[in-house]
Amino acid sequence: MKPPERGLRFWTYHENKFLTVMAIFVCLQQFWVKFGVLHLDYVILFIKFLLLMFIIQNVVASAKELRGVIWVNLLGSAYLSYYGMSQTVGGRMEGLGGNGMDANLIGMHFAAITFMGGYLLIERFRYTHIIIAGALGVILMGLFMTESRGAILALVATGGLALFFPSQQSKGKFLLLGLMAATAVALLMGPQIIQRFESMETDNLGEIKDKSAESRIVIIEAQIEMWKKNPILGFGHRGTLVQSPDYLPEEYLTGPGVRASHNLTMALLVDHGIIGALLYFSAAFIALIRIFGYRYRLAEGETLNDEQRLYSNMLVGSVLALFCFLLAGQGANNKKLEEDIWFIALIPVLYREIKAFNRRTQVDEQRLAVQQETLKAR
Numbered sequence: 166m167k168p169p170e171r172g173l174r175f176w177t178y179h180e181n182k183f184l185t186v187m188a189i190f191v192c193l194q195q196f197w198v199k200f201g202v203l204h205l206d207y208v209i210l211f212i213k214f215l216l217l218m219f220i221i222q223n224v225v226a227s228a229k230e231l232r233g234v235i236w237v238n239l240l241g242s243a244y245l246s247y248y249g250m251s252q253t254v255g256g257r258m259e260g261l262g263g264n265g266m267d268a269n270l271i272g273m274h275f276a277a278i279t280f281m282g283g284y285l286l287i288e289r290f291r292y293t294h295i296i297i298a299g300a301l302g303v304i305l306m307g308l309f310m311t312e313s314r315g316a317i318l319a320l321v322a323t324g325g326l327a328l329f330f331p332s333q334q335s336k337g338k339f340l341l342l343g344l345m346a347a348t349a350v351a352l353l354m355g356p357q358i359i360q361r362f363e364s365m366e367t368d369n370l371g372e373i374k375d376k377s378a379e380s381r382i383v384i385i386e387a388q389i390e391m392w393k394k395n396p397i398l399g400f401g402h403r404g405t406l407v408q409s410p411d412y413l414p415e416e417y418l419t420g421p422g423v424r425a426s427h428n429l430t431m432a433l434l435v436d437h438g439i440i441g442a443l444l445y446f447s448a449a450f451i452a453l454i455r456i457f458g459y460r461y462r463l464a465e466g467e468t469l470n471d472e473q474r475l476y477s478n479m480l481v482g483s484v485l486a487l488f489c490f491l492l493a494g495q496g497a498n499n500k501k502l503e504e505d506i507w508f509i510a511l512i513p514v515l516y517r518e519i520k521a522f523n524r525r526t527q528v529d530e531q532r533l534a535v536q537q538e539t540l541k542a543r
Contacts, residue, residue: 173223178513180448181218187444188215191437198401207402207436207501214506221510228472231479231515232285238507239282242275243300246307258310269427269497272313275304276320276493277486277504280327284482286342287332288474302349309353314378315496321350323489330481333460334469380417381427381496387412388431392438399438405431429494436500449491452509455516456484462523473522480515483508
């Protein structure tokens with residue numbers, strides 16, 4: 166990594182400060198958690214997350230690197246989806262990409278990448294848009310093959326949110342692409358997915374038909390009781406897993422008689438208490454609200470150039486991708502996935518570039534106003 170002329174950055178972003186404090190807290194947990202071997206895995210992982218953020222924020226120094234990062238992730242996810250489709254004979258797409266990657270985790274990965282890559286299409290048309298559109302189609306096909314209800318609901322909900330943040334200078338194109346995306350989702354929605362959603366309904370006795378959906382509620386109720394035992398400091402990584410035999414009925418346990426968390430929020434509360442959950446969600450919240458700063462301050466008659474259009478659109482796309490990922494995490498625990506780290510790293514970089522331009526514009530406007538006042542006085 167060659168440092169850019171502006172120098173290396175890390176502490177200038179508020180998100181990094183919260184996650185650094187969380188990393189320190191996770192390290193300190195090692196001294197009091199009961200299952201230190203399990204917790205040590207997350208200590209190492211979280212330190213890697215911080216290193217990953219540092220690399221992303223200092224590699225993406227211009228529009229060229231930004232496009233490169235997005236293209237690599239978009240094409241990588243398209244290949245992952247294609248590979249999964251070639252390996253899946255029947256049923257849901259499982260075990261794709263690495264150990265522990267079940268259908269729900271794969272689905273939320275694809276859903277978030279759809280927003281990250283989709284906003285490249287709002288740029289001025291290039292022939293590469295055909296490749297982007299093809300890659301997005303393959304990713305969406307993979308998403309629906311996972312049959313992940315949480316990921317699909319998050320995709321739809323985030324798409325609705327996107328309507329409130331249209332492209333600054335391509336509103337017509339934005340609405341057209343949104344209509345095309347909705348059409349693609351409707352076409353790819355197969356009967357198996359509809360059946361899975363219908364299985365979430367209750368029967369005549371008021372019980373949920375689908376045992377998987379019902380177990381989510383039972384696990385959350387058990388996690389609330391676990392959290393009450395140590396609400397501030399938490400039990401350490403995999404706290405739900407190791408305590409599940411004492412809190413869950415045997416019929417809801419799997420494998421060797423345990424059950425892992427299926428909810429990001431409750432996993433953070435049980436594992437790291439209020440302190441850890443507050444630090445993580447503070448970083449995520451700061452990143453999410455940066456969506457309100459995606460507009461460039463332009464003078465009358467001025468238009469966005471290609472680089473400005475890219476930064477503006479990708480700030481919205483990255484925030485929506487993060488929102489989609491966090492929302493999907495309420496149906497499956499994505500605590501160990503790193504996609505949220507990608508977006509929390511990228512968002513402040515994009516936001517800083519837009520705000521720096523707006524500050525320069527404001528200074529120029531103020532300078533021009535002073536000059537005009539001076540001429541009038543003369």
